[in-house]
Amino acid sequence: MTGKAQQDARYLAAARTHGAMIERLARGYEADPELRRDLVQEIHAALWRSFAIFEGQCSEKSWVHRIAHNVGVTHMMTGRRRNKLPLVGLDQIAELPDGDDPEHATGERSLSNRLLAAIHRLQPADRQVMLLYLEDLTAAEIGEVTGLSASAVAVRIHRLKALLAEPYSAEEKRA
Amino acid sequence: MNQDPAKQAWQASVEIGAALPIEEVRKGADKLYRGVRVRNALEYAACAAIVAFYAPKVFTLDSIVLRVAAGLSVVGALFIAWQLHRRATADRPGVAGTVPIMQFVRAQLVRQRDALGGMLWWYLLPLAPGMILSWLGTVLERQPDGLASWAGALLALSIMLAIFAGVWWLNQLSSRKLQKHIDEIDALIGGD
Numbered sequence: 001m002t003g004k005a006q007q008d009a010r011y012l013a014a015a016r017t018h019g020a021m022i023e024r025l026a027r028g029y030e031a032d033p034e035l036r037r038d039l040v041q042e043i044h045a046a047l048w049r050s051f052a053i054f055e056g057q058c059s060e061k062s063w064v065h066r067i068a069h070n071v072g073v074t075h076m077m078t079g080r081r082r083n084k085l086p087l088v089g090l091d092q093i094a095e096l097p098d099g100d101d102p103e104h105a106t107g108e109r110s111l112s113n114r115l116l117a118a119i120h121r122l123q124p125a126d127r128q129v130m131l132l133y134l135e136d137l138t139a140a141e142i143g144e145v146t147g148l149s150a151s152a153v154a155v156r157i158h159r160l161k162a163l164l165a166e167p168y169s170a171e172e173k174r175a
Numbered sequence: 176m177n178q179d180p181a182k183q184a185w186q187a188s189v190e191i192g193a194a195l196p197i198e199e200v201r202k203g204a205d206k207l208y209r210g211v212r213v214r215n216a217l218e219y220a221a222c223a224a225i226v227a228f229y230a231p232k233v234f235t236l237d238s239i240v241l242r243v244a245a246g247l248s249v250v251g252a253l254f255i256a257w258q259l260h261r262r263a264t265a266d267r268p269g270v271a272g273t274v275p276i277m278q279f280v281r282a283q284l285v286r287q288r289d290a291l292g293g294m295l296w297w298y299l300l301p302l303a304p305g306m307i308l309s310w311l312g313t314v315l316e317r318q319p320d321g322l323a324s325w326a327g328a329l330l331a332l333s334i335m336l337a338i339f340a341g342v343w344w345l346n347q348l349s350s351r352k353l354q355k356h357i358d359e360i361d362a363l364i365g366g367d
Contacts, residue, residue: 012194019192024185044195045203069276074283112188115181125363128276134185147275152363164181 003052010051015044018064021135022047028119028131029072043071058144065132065145073124087123090130090159095166097121118163129156218259225252229305240312248305258297262290281360284353292350295343306335 015022022043030036050067057063096114119130125148132142143153195203225248232245274282310332319325 008197011200012197015192015194019194020186020189021192023189023192027189041195041199041203044200048197048200049204066274066276066279070279073276073280077280077283111181111184115185116188124280125277125360134182136182136186145275147277148363164179 007048007051010054011044011048014047014051014060014064018061018068021064022068024135025068025072025131027116028127029075031120039072039075042075043068046071061137062141062145065135065137069128069131069145073128076124088121089123090126090156090163093118093121093163096163125152126156129153130160133157133160215259219256222252222256222259225249238312238316240308240315244305244308244312246305247308248302251301251303251305254301255298262286262297277360277364281357281364284357284360288350288353288357291346291353294346299339299343303339307332310335 022040026036026039026043030039047064047067050063054060054063058066096111097117098114115130115134119127122130125146128146129142129148132145137145139150139153139157142148142157143150146153148156229245229248229252233242233249236242236245310328314328317324317328319328
């Protein structure tokens with residue numbers, strides 16, 4: 001197999017495995033549907049290009065997450081997002097905000113909308129940790145992907161767990 | 176399957192994501208750097224315009240001072256073009272996978288900070304000798320005799336210096352903001 005063909009094959013396999021994650025991650029970095037489509041394409045393009053030099057430097061999962069988040073963060077930094085609200089840290093969000101359409105969202109849909117609304121308010125480092133946590137990466141994997149120190153990851157996961165437990169503790173209080 | 180309801184809800188929000196057609200992906204990979212290429216092309220074009228404007232004046236102007244000023248402007252523009260070429264090396268996303276996200280972001284910020292922070296040396300000062308000498312040559316040629324014409328000449332010099340100072344100050348502000356972000360990342364990577 002030639003280098004290019006191998007690159008294509010590696011990209012296709014990774015995109016099939018991680019395609020849904022890429023779509024979710026793009027939702028976390030860009031609220032506007034049209035810009036989000038561009039962001040997804042950018043991530044796929046960067047991923048394809050990256051497989052020209054991937055030689056198992058880390059696990060494929062970490063590699064794909066790094067590429068996708070690096071493109072996502074660059075997208076944020078270049079100011080293409082329309083939401084100009086100031087970004088905050090996890091410690092500044094006391095409860096999950098309401099999603100875009102709380103009237104029509106129920107159950108899982110409602111929760112995912114509220115998660116997304118919280119993600120869109122977060123600064124890059126906290127946003128990365130929350131997205132990776134929701135993708136079910138372990139603390140060690142989150143550290144490997146982000147480069148954050150173990151204690152910085154631990155603090156953020158602790159805050160995240162408290163934030164995610166909030167809807168249930170609120171329900172318990174009401175009951 | 177994960178039992179955490181938040182993780183479940185998040186992962187169920189989008190469960191399908193396909194690979195894009197290879198041709199589309201390849202085209203997208205080229206498009207990624209189009210912005211950088213366009214910006215560099217504009218900056219090279221600006222340098223070329225300065226060279227094209229001043230180079231003939233080196234041989235055609237009567238005043239020796241203005242000829243030297245034109246020559247210095249050409250040298251300054253060529254120096255800036257060389258610096259742009261040296262500095263215009265955008266990180267390739269392929270490289271992005273080899274380093275963790277925060278290190279990648281930090282490297283990008285450091286590059287931007289250094290480019291902005293050092294702008295005085297590689298962007299402003301190379302143009303200054305030619306511009307100041309050009310002002311001096313014009314003053315010598317016109318030989319202002321009244322207070323009003325001296326005031327006009329000094330006003331022109333002041334405006335030129337104010338623009339230089341303003342550009343430098345704005346770049347320093349941006350550079351300091353970037354440094355703040357870099358410090359925040361260092362704190363996150365380092366261990367708080």
